[in-house]
Amino acid sequence: MSxxxxxxxxxxxxxxTGSASANYLFAKSIFRMGIPMSPKNIFPSNIQGxxxxxxxxxxxxxxxxxxxxxxxxxxxxxxxxxxxxxxxKPGGYFLYDNTKPLAAxxxxxxxxxxxxxxxxxxxxxxxxxxxxxxxxxVMYVGAxxxxxxxxxxxxxxxxxxxxxGKEKLIAPNVKALKLGIDYVHEHFTYPLPMRVERxxxxxxxxxxxxxxxSGLGAVYGGATVVAWYPITPSTSVAEAFHEYADELRIxxxxxxxxxxxxxxxxLAAIGMVxxxxxxxxxxxxxxxxxxxxxxxxxxxxxxxxxxxxxLVDVQRTGPSTGMPTRTQQSDLTIAAYASxxxxxxxxxxxxxxxxxxxxxxxxxxxAERLQTPIMIMxxxxxxxxxxxxxxxxxxxxxxxxxxxxxxxxxxxTIKRYxxxxxxxxxxxxxxxxxxxxxxxxxxxxxxxxxxxFAVYTEDSAAYMRNMDRLSKKWETAKTLVHAxxxxxxxxxxxSGALFFGTTTDSAQEALDILKASGIVIDAxxxxxxxxxxxVAEFVRSHDRxxxxxxxxxxxxxxxxxxxxxxxxxxxLSVLNYDGMPITAETxxxxxxxxxxxTS
Amino acid sequence: MSFLRPKFRHPHLPTxxxxxxxTEYEGSLSTLCAGCGHDSISAAIVQACFxxxxxxxxxxxxxxxxxxxxxxxxxxxxxxxFNTVHGRMPSVATGANLANxxxxxxxxxxxxxTASIGMGQFVHAVRRNLNMVYIVMNNGCYxxxxxxxSATADRxxxxxxxxxxxxxxxDLCGLALELGASFVGQSFSGDKEQLxxxxxxxxxxxxxxxxxVISPCVTFNNNVGSTKSYDYVRQHMEATAxxxxxPMMTEITASYEQGSDATISMHDGTLLHLHKLxxxxxxxxxxxxxxxxxxxxxxxKVLTGLIYYSADGHELHDVLxxxxxxxxxxxQEELCPGVxxxxxxxxxxx
Numbered sequence: 001m002s003x004x005x006x007x008x009x010x011x012x013x014x015x016x017t018g019s020a021s022a023n024y025l026f027a028k029s030i031f032r033m034g035i036p037m038s039p040k041n042i043f044p045s046n047i048q049g050x051x052x053x054x055x056x057x058x059x060x061x062x063x064x065x066x067x068x069x070x071x072x073x074x075x076x077x078x079x080x081x082x083x084x085x086x087x088x089k090p091g092g093y094f095l096y097d098n099t100k101p102l103a104a105x106x107x108x109x110x111x112x113x114x115x116x117x118x119x120x121x122x123x124x125x126x127x128x129x130x131x132x133x134x135x136x137x138v139m140y141v142g143a144x145x146x147x148x149x150x151x152x153x154x155x156x157x158x159x160x161x162x163x164x165g166k167e168k169l170i171a172p173n174v175k176a177l178k179l180g181i182d183y184v185h186e187h188f189t190y191p192l193p194m195r196v197e198r199x200x201x202x203x204x205x206x207x208x209x210x211x212x213x214s215g216l217g218a219v220y221g222g223a224t225v226v227a228w229y230p231i232t233p234s235t236s237v238a239e240a241f242h243e244y245a246d247e248l249r250i251x252x253x254x255x256x257x258x259x260x261x262x263x264x265x266x267l268a269a270i271g272m273v274x275x276x277x278x279x280x281x282x283x284x285x286x287x288x289x290x291x292x293x294x295x296x297x298x299x300x301x302x303x304x305x306x307x308x309x310x311l312v313d314v315q316r317t318g319p320s321t322g323m324p325t326r327t328q329q330s331d332l333t334i335a336a337y338a339s340x341x342x343x344x345x346x347x348x349x350x351x352x353x354x355x356x357x358x359x360x361x362x363x364x365x366x367a368e369r370l371q372t373p374i375m376i377m378x379x380x381x382x383x384x385x386x387x388x389x390x391x392x393x394x395x396x397x398x399x400x401x402x403x404x405x406x407x408x409x410x411x412x413t414i415k416r417y418x419x420x421x422x423x424x425x426x427x428x429x430x431x432x433x434x435x436x437x438x439x440x441x442x443x444x445x446x447x448x449x450x451x452x453f454a455v456y457t458e459d460s461a462a463y464m465r466n467m468d469r470l471s472k473k474w475e476t477a478k479t480l481v482h483a484x485x486x487x488x489x490x491x492x493x494x495s496g497a498l499f500f501g502t503t504t505d506s507a508q509e510a511l512d513i514l515k516a517s518g519i520v521i522d523a524x525x526x527x528x529x530x531x532x533x534x535v536a537e538f539v540r541s542h543d544r545x546x547x548x549x550x551x552x553x554x555x556x557x558x559x560x561x562x563x564x565x566x567x568x569x570x571x572l573s574v575l576n577y578d579g580m581p582i583t584a585e586t587x588x589x590x591x592x593x594x595x596x597x598t599s
Numbered sequence: 600m601s602f603l604r605p606k607f608r609h610p611h612l613p614t615x616x617x618x619x620x621x622t623e624y625e626g627s628l629s630t631l632c633a634g635c636g637h638d639s640i641s642a643a644i645v646q647a648c649f650x651x652x653x654x655x656x657x658x659x660x661x662x663x664x665x666x667x668x669x670x671x672x673x674x675x676x677x678x679x680x681f682n683t684v685h686g687r688m689p690s691v692a693t694g695a696n697l698a699n700x701x702x703x704x705x706x707x708x709x710x711x712x713t714a715s716i717g718m719g720q721f722v723h724a725v726r727r728n729l730n731m732v733y734i735v736m737n738n739g740c741y742x743x744x745x746x747x748x749s750a751t752a753d754r755x756x757x758x759x760x761x762x763x764x765x766x767x768x769x770d771l772c773g774l775a776l777e778l779g780a781s782f783v784g785q786s787f788s789g790d791k792e793q794l795x796x797x798x799x800x801x802x803x804x805x806x807x808x809x810x811x812v813i814s815p816c817v818t819f820n821n822n823v824g825s826t827k828s829y830d831y832v833r834q835h836m837e838a839t840a841x842x843x844x845x846p847m848m849t850e851i852t853a854s855y856e857q858g859s860d861a862t863i864s865m866h867d868g869t870l871l872h873l874h875k876l877x878x879x880x881x882x883x884x885x886x887x888x889x890x891x892x893x894x895x896x897x898x899x900k901v902l903t904g905l906i907y908y909s910a911d912g913h914e915l916h917d918v919l920x921x922x923x924x925x926x927x928x929x930x931q932e933e934l935c936p937g938v939x940x941x942x943x944x945x946x947x948x949x
Contacts, residue, residue, distance in 0.1 A: 204945075204949070205949070206945050206948035206949055207948055207949070208948045216944065219934075219935075219936065220935055220936065220941070221935075222931060222934040222935060224697075224698065224926035224927070224929060224934065225694055225697045225698055225926060227690075227693075227694060248936040248940065249934070249936075251922050251924075251933075253922075253923065254920075255920050255921060255922045255923060256919065256920055256921050256922060257921075257922050257926065257929055257933060257934065258921070258926065259697040259916075259919050259921045259926060260919070261693065261697070261727075261919075263690065263723075264719055264720065264723040265719065267687060267690065267719075267720070268687070268689075268690035268693075268719070268720055268723065269690075270690075271683065271684075271687045271689075271690025271691045271693070271694065271720070272690050272691070272693045272694030272697070273694055274683075274690075274691055274694060275661075275681070275690065275691035275692060275693060275694025275695035275696075275697075275698070276694035276695060276697055276698040276926075276927075277694070277698075278681060278691070278694075278695060279659070279694070279695040279698035279699050279702075279927055280698060280699065280927035281694075281697070281698035281699070281926050281927040282934075283694060283698070297684050297687075298684060298687065301683065301684050391942075391945040391948075392941050392944065392945055393941070394935075394937070394938050394941050396937065396938045399931060400931050400935075432679070433679075433927065434656075434659045434678075434679035434695070434699070434702060435656050435657055435659070435679070435699065435701070435702050436656070437656060438654060438655070438656050438677065439623075439656075439677055442655075442656060442676065442677050442678055442679050442680070443679065443680070444660075444671055444672050444679075444680035444681070444682055445679075445680065445681045445682065446681075446682035447682070447683075447684060448682070455627075456672065
């Protein structure tokens with residue numbers, strides 16, 4: 001099988017040694033050569049010293065999910081060398097720093113070794129200790145470019161862009177690249193069987209992270225008040241918002257058309273969002289599972305008091321602190337039913353940075369239309385890794401939907417304003433913004449039971465009317481949230497697959513693999529909770545449905561079972577919960593296992 | 600159940616400059632216990648806003664959970680209110696304030712809501728110098744759950760059931776001072792002569808204005824041996840309420856004897872010491888304020904009146920350099936950077 005534009009390179013580095021920019025240079029050069037690729041950063045909860053990995057999958061066919069097995073491993077971390085040697089597929093290559101000889105136990109007969117004296121060379125060529133460290137990284141990128149046939153001009157171009165304004169840094173970087181290239185030319189047979197060839201397969205795609213896209217989406221969606229508390233992997237959402245807003249949201253007096261507060265904890269962050277939204281600003285927070293746990297009480301308040309909230313949940317591996325720098329889709333249950341009492345929350349499931357942008361921007365409309373929390377369920381893989389995706393788009397004719405808000409003029413025409421009256425019979429009442437009118441429209445928001453006029457009451461009938469109206473609103477939500485995406489409609493089969501978020505890439509690849517062996521499976525990508533009728537119909541119309549997700553307990557399957565009133569036996573879990581992005585191999589083998597058991 | 604206050608009023612009630620009577624500043628009927636100190640504070644808020652000619656809808660009132668936090672329903676019925684979750688009013692007030700800097704933010708809270716469950720949020724609102732008035736209705740106990748000690752109950756204070764509080768109390772004024780509050784005052788719910796002007800001063804202050812009001816729980820903390828036993832004190836405070844406190848914006852005068860202490864003996868035999876603001880007191884001197892608070896504490900007295908005031912006027916919006924226009928008034932054209940800009944961003948990501 002050809003390994004042109006189809007392989008995985010893994011870099012094994014020490015955290016905090018400046019490897020990230022060199023590894024990114026490698027990944028981006030492939031992207032610039034028009035070849036689809038997806039990088040994954042596998043990093044520890046640590047600032048300096050622990051092992052960290054960067055994996056780049058190159059795929060001419062455009063499969064962007066993680067793939068098992070490493071074709072070329074670049075190992076510059078003695079701590080992890082044993083497992084790095086072990087990860088290489090038979091016939092693959094192990095590129096290492098041979099300044100010191102490789103221990104005998106690290107020698108495998110079935111792989112190829114490429115020893116390059118990275119440290120010795122850089123110690124010879126550079127005097128500054130920091131440069132010696134950094135240019136070791138650039139040197140291996142140079143070596144790889146020779147081995148994999150990456151165009152030198154592309155690397156030069158990327159360095160020029162990276163160091164625009166700091167041009168004197170370009171030459172030493174180019175020199176380091178050449179040190180690597182020259183060494184390969186003098187010592188090895190090149191190129192390797194796995195290599196790249198220029199293509200035109202990325203079109204006008206962009207390369208960015210889900211978190212950056214969410215931050216930008218919030219700028220476009222009109223967020224003005226942002227409150228957050230630092231937590232991996234969501235921190236860069238608020239940071240991205242701040243960076244973009246500093247550029248895009250400064251008024252004529254040099255003041256900011258936004259306010260961002262690093263709160264004292266997640267409880268305060270969500271409280272600030274609720275306060276700002278109540279007061280008529282578009283506001284959001286970003287957090288991860290532990291933050292959602294802390295925000296539960298406030299989410300219940302927002303649900304019951306009907307205050308818009310936008311929350312970006314960049315999920316990580318739980319429970320508790322779990323593996324804080326690993327990915328998972330395991331906040332579904334807590335997010336869907338956050339808080340005590342009967343509560344339900346709207347969730348959106350982006351699968352690409354483009355969707356992070358769209359859904360974050362859309363969520364402000366949805367939150368104000370529905371007057372309830374909207375949670376964008378991203379994850380570490382989507383949020384923190386760069387993904388090739390379609391460019392961001394904005395409809396210049398679109399207008400923010402501020403939902404049902406009475407103005408002073410509206411209030412003048414109303415005899416008695418009732419905050420919780422179902423005027424339009426869709427479960428969504430009209431709200432007023434503080435300060436709107438001198439004598440009309442005021443009320444006290446509270447988490448306690450109240451009647452249609454927002455007057456505190458413990459009357460059972462009034463309480464039930466309110467709860468039933470909230471259920472009606474939930475039905476309305478089904479008509480407003482993002483519809484699921486259907487695949488393979490023409491090849492109707494008795495089996496179906498449901499997936500969402502970052503599972504999408506690998507799930508689509510798995511379905512292709514199965515299809516190639518004659519197993520056709522219909523598929524539906526969930527984009528929102530509550531599920532609309534399409535989802536219910538999809539489950540009903542298939543004998544068995546594989547629910548593919550990245551958690552241990554099949555949380556999406558539980559939601560489907562609970563909300564759709566379908567036979568749980570029909571829903572077969574396909575799971576991955578090791579903290580690494582799910583692979584097509586995992587999905588394929590689990591589906592085959594299920595099919596073998598049922599046939 | 601909240602009861603709507605009857606709309607009928609005496610036709611010759613005095614009006615303020617806006618043409619409003621106090622009726623326009625009232626809320627629904629209180630459901631707190633008869634004689635609760637909190638009701639007096641609500642009345643003081645109504646009176647302060649009336650006298651200051653504040654348009655009621657330009658005030659946003661917020662609270663947490665507890666007896667004190669029920670009160671926003673009982674004053675300023677034409678203001679929007681937010682009865683948040685327990686101990687979390689400061690964060691909601693912060694978000695609200697950031698969204699619209701043009702309203703007056705009036706937060707009311709209790710000693711449990713502020714000094715226990717809400718301590719985290721309270722201290723951070725203070726250190727951000729959020730532009731708001733923060734009133735603690737401090738009765739030293741959890742009234743709504745039937746009288747447990749709170750964190751402001753003094754060490755040695757006796758509960759209704761006879762147990763003695765073994766823990767040190769938290770001095771909220773001292774804490775607020777320490778954390779940079781730019782206005783700190785302390786008063787007593789029964790002393791409306793002092794409380795009303797103090798609230799007025801707080802409402803005209805730019806920055807975080809903290810007012811700790813000792814407010815007796817007539818039902819659960821009104822027994823012999825309690826240091827916050829006030830139902831008898833309320834009657835006596837009228838007699839001793841000779842404090843004349845004029846809003847900061849003009850000048851501070853006092854009709855009581857400068858530097859005098861007021862000791863009120865309650866009919867159950869306990870004593871309350873009120874230490875009135877001394878002559879020559881420099882309310883802008885933080886060190887002297889801290890010293891006086893500590894001194895009063897050592898003497899088992901309650902220092903009331905204005906304790907500290909900074910005219911700095913630097914509040915959170917200044918720190919953030921945020922727009923002088925309310926953020927909630929910005930239109931889509933001002934918020935959304937548009938298609939061309941997005942295309943430029945796309946270009947940078949290729």
